[in-house]
Structures are given as C-alpha cells and as structure tokens.
Amino acid sequence: MPAFSTNLTHLEINMNSKLHGSALLAHSKTLVDLTLYGPKDTSNWAPFMADSSQRIRFSNLKTLHLNYEQLAAPASANAADSSEQMSPPTLEFPMLEHLTYQNRTRSVPFFNIAQLPPKLKSLCIRGDYNTLKYIAGIDLPQTNALTISYIQSNEYKAASELINQIFAKNPSEHLGFLCDTRSIKLNLLDICCPKLNRIRVAAPTGFYSIIEAIDKHPRLASLAFENVVPGDCSQRLTNELLTNKEGLPPFTARVVSLSLGYRELDYPQDTMLLFAKYLLLRLTYLQRVCLRNLPSSLFTEFIKTNKNRYPHLENVVWVGN
Numbered sequence: 001m002p003a004f005s006t007n008l009t010h011l012e013i014n015m016n017s018k019l020h021g022s023a024l025l026a027h028s029k030t031l032v033d034l035t036l037y038g039p040k041d042t043s044n045w046a047p048f049m050a051d052s053s054q055r056i057r058f059s060n061l062k063t064l065h066l067n068y069e070q071l072a073a074p075a076s077a078n079a080a081d082s083s084e085q086m087s088p089p090t091l092e093f094p095m096l097e098h099l100t101y102q103n104r105t106r107s108v109p110f111f112n113i114a115q116l117p118p119k120l121k122s123l124c125i126r127g128d129y130n131t132l133k134y135i136a137g138i139d140l141p142q143t144n145a146l147t148i149s150y151i152q153s154n155e156y157k158a159a160s161e162l163i164n165q166i167f168a169k170n171p172s173e174h175l176g177f178l179c180d181t182r183s184i185k186l187n188l189l190d191i192c193c194p195k196l197n198r199i200r201v202a203a204p205t206g207f208y209s210i211i212e213a214i215d216k217h218p219r220l221a222s223l224a225f226e227n228v229v230p231g232d233c234s235q236r237l238t239n240e241l242l243t244n245k246e247g248l249p250p251f252t253a254r255v256v257s258l259s260l261g262y263r264e265l266d267y268p269q270d271t272m273l274l275f276a277k278y279l280l281l282r283l284t285y286l287q288r289v290c291l292r293n294l295p296s297s298l299f300t301e302f303i304k305t306n307k308n309r310y311p312h313l314e315n316v317v318w319v320g321n
Contacts, residue, residue, distance in 0.1 A: 009033065028058050035065040057092040064096060068103035093117060101135075102126040117141060125166075126178075129155040132162040146170050147198070149178035160190035167193040176222075179203050188213035200224040200259075207237065207275050218252045223283075224259035226292075228275055237278045247281060247309075254285040256312070261292025261319065269295050277301075286310050290317040 008027045012035040058064075096117055101124070119142050125135055126149040140146075148163050150156070167175055176198035177191055188201070188209040197219045204227045214220060240248060260276055273295045280286075280302060291299060299318050306313050 028056050031058055031061050033063045034061055037067045060095055061093050063098040065100045097121040100124040103131045129159045132159055136162045136165045140170055143172045145174035146172040147176035164192055195219055198222040202226045214251050214253055220253040220255055222257040223255055227262055237274050250284040251282050255283045256285055256287040258283055258286055259290040273298055287312050288315045292319040
C-alpha cells in the first residue's frame with residue numbers, strides 16, 4: 001500500500017478494498033477529519049473485523065462524514081439477507097464533535113450511531129424514509145445543532161412524522177429542516193417543531209404552507225426557498241397587501257436570513273412578485289437577503305425602502321436579469 005505519514009490527520013476514503021481498509025486502521029489514532037464512502041459490498045468489512053476484533057477506536061477524530069449516496073442496492077434477495085445478518089464493526093469516537101450521516105440505500109449502517117459520545121456540536125442526517133426510521137429508533141446524543149435533510153420523492157407524509165419524532169426528543173437549541181428533492185409536493189405544515197430555527201426547501205412549496213410554517217415556528221432565524229408555487233392563497237395575499245398599504249404586521253419569528261428564488265422563470269411574474277413582496281413586508285429583522293430570478297421591480301423597490309424597513313440589513317445579493 002502507499003506510504004502515508006504516520007501523522008496523517010485528514011483522510012477521504014472509499015471503503016471498497018482491503019488496501020483502503022488497512023490505510024484506515026493504520027491511522028485511526030491520528031485522524032482528526034475523516035470521510036468514508038461505502039462499502040458497496042459488506043464482505044469488504046471482513047478485514048476491519050479481523051484486524052480489530054470488530055472494534056476500532058479513533059482517539060482524536062473530531063469530524064466524520066459518512067456517505068452512502070453512491071451505494072447500489074443488494075443485487076438479490078439473498079444478498080440483502082446476507083447483508084442484514086452481517087454485523088458491522090463497532091467504531092468508537094470519544095472526541096467526535098461533528099457528524100454528517102448520509103444514506104439513501106438499504107445497506108446496513110457501517111457503524112452503530114448509538115455508540116457516539118453523549119454530546120456533539122453538530123449532527124446532520126441526510127437520507128430517505130428508511131434512514132429516518134433507523135434514526136428515530138435509537139437514542140441520539142445531545143447536540144448543539146441538529147439538521148435533518150429529506151431526499152426521497154415519496155413517503156413524505158410518513159417521513160414527516162419521523163422527522164417530528166426525532167426533533168421532539170433532541171434538546172438541541174439549533175434545529176434545521178432541509179428538503180432538496182424537487183419532485184416532492186411538500187407541505188411544510190407536516191413539520192411541527194416549536195424550536196425549529198432553520199428551513200431550506202427546494203421542492204415546490206405552496207405560499208400558504210410557508211406563511212403558516214413561519215407563524216407556528218417563532219424561533220425561525222433562517223429561511224431559504226426555491227420554486228415556491230401559488231397554491232390557493234394568491235387572492236388572500238392580494239387582499240392583505242391592498243388593505244394594508246401602510247405595512248403588514250411583522251412575523252413573530254425574527255428571521256435574519258432569507259433566500260428566495262427560482263431556478264427557471266417558469267412561474268408568472270406577477271405571482272412571484274406577490275409572494276416575495278408579502279414575505280419582505282413581514283420579515284423586518286432581516287440582515288441577509290438573496291433574491292434569485294425575481295422581477296427587477298422588486299429589487300428596485302426593496303433598495304428604496306430597506307433603510308427604513310430593515311434597520312439591521314447588512315448584505316443583499318441579487319441574481320437575475
């Protein structure tokens with residue numbers, strides 16, 4: 001195998017060969033930052049278990065990224081059964097501070113998350129319904145920040161119940177919900193966590209669900225939306241804007257960061273403008289704003305009024321024609 005420094009601290013590795021497994025074991029005491037991909041075939045765990053008696057201790061590891069995004073599903077039912085029966089090695093991370101766990105396959109997890117130290121600074125879980133079901137069934141360590149990212153295009157209703165369960169049993173002060181799958185018809189009202197303070201959604205999301213989600217999450221501080229769709233409340237927004245020309249009451253949530261836009265100009269300009277105006281009128285604590293592919297008249301109006309309406313504004317990004 002290639003010769004590495006005995007003081008290696010950062011390593012990104014694909015767990016699909018004995019060679020790579022040996023490299024991981026050789027540096028388990030010095031690594032501070034580790035990214036693992038795989039393995040596709042659980043038989044490749046054999047060298048780890050043989051060399052470590054099913055236990056590997058990473059004495060100084062602070063940051064771990066586990067990525068199962070590229071894994072293939074088992075080729076047959078027999079392969080799946082074999083995978084489920086094989087016990088993964090126990091990995092210990094007594095000093096771990098940051099964990100990102102990504103998995104949208106049916107593979108056995110490479111290690112037991114319950115073996116993590118009792119406190120983490122941040123934990124990011126990105127996966128499908130099966131991943132959330134696994135996470136909801138174990139005791140998560142206390143974290144300063146917990147983020148859940150849902151990436152499946154179906155089973156959203158059931159997944160949202162699991163997301164709420166995971167949030168409810170975690171005492172973290174910083175909770176975030178992300179959804180980057182554009183094929184989901186997302187209803188944010190299915191997510192309910194009073195402590196939630198960050199939402200980022202790329203799926204088509206209705207005006208109404210966004211407004212209601214902001215109303216019921218008073219601790220929200222950061223919002224990011226792409227491809228917002230009118231839904232059935234365009235007339236409601238129009239009426240509110242017309243009857244409150246002097247200004248709408250601000251949201252209870254003190255949102256300081258807003259990103260709003262569309263990847264393509266595939267929605268009516270007047271509809272996009274209506275919703276953006278409504279949000280900007282009610283988010284008066286903004287410090288950072290990013291607007292993408294919205295009508296230029298919105299940007300002109302926003303710049304004219306920002307000094308009086310947004311006293312804390314520090315940064316504005318405009319992307320578009």
